[in-house]
Amino acid sequence: MDVFEAAAEPNRRHLLGLLAERDRTAGELVDSLPTLTQPAVSRHLRVLREVGLVEVRPDGQRRIYALKPDGLQRIDDWITPYRRFWRDHLAAPRLETP
Amino acid sequence: MDVFEAAAEPNRRHLLGLLAERDRTAGELVDSLPTLTQPAVSRHLRVLREVGLVEVRPDGQRRIYALKPDGLQRIDDWITPYRRFWRDHLAAPRLETP
């Protein structure tokens, strides 16, 4: 699994959104997704860990998750050339438009 | 399938890359992925069409594919808030680093 697939999952994007606000314990993140069970969220966190999008530090018996900046930057690097593309085409979508 | 899942597939990102250079016929795109069969590429193009990342126009018996700017912009909109995040954290990764 790479960064793109990891970020493609809505629940994982939800987790990333929360971690962008501030660091959170695994428990808080579990509570933020009431439709999922604790193991399900734990596995999403593992995926985010493995692709380098988040990092964990232990705090007693809890685990505190934090966003890792460089992970998302890889997606941003990919998008960058396209950004130029739509900046050119957006104002004047088609030259041959009547 | 949404834009994120569509862009998560490496072969589809390859196709988007080619279409960012210039419009291409379906046949050119098929030839650009020698490890895949023609139907496989055709299905990838269908996915990209359905999520609004590309558009097609017929040219005789060929189909010419073109990149649609607004599709990728939706991913960019999602990334934007995170960009601020790593701009803040990248220069000084951790305050408590020894």
Add this chain to the structure above:
DNA sequence: GGCTTATATAAGCGCAAACGTATACCAGTG
């Protein structure tokens, strides 16, 4: 009209993702 070229769809298969239930692993607390 018949034949070829270009592209899309259909059918079927294998595999990996995502989930829930059950369980293991620690760390704290009495």
Add this chain to the structure above:
DNA sequence: CACTGGTATACGTTTGCGCTTATATAAGCC
């Protein structure tokens, strides 16, 4: 030490993606 709370892993199941082979559709050409 026994027990509880917080988190991760194991396991089995379902579901959907991506692939190939085979076929349909449609345009161009003789």
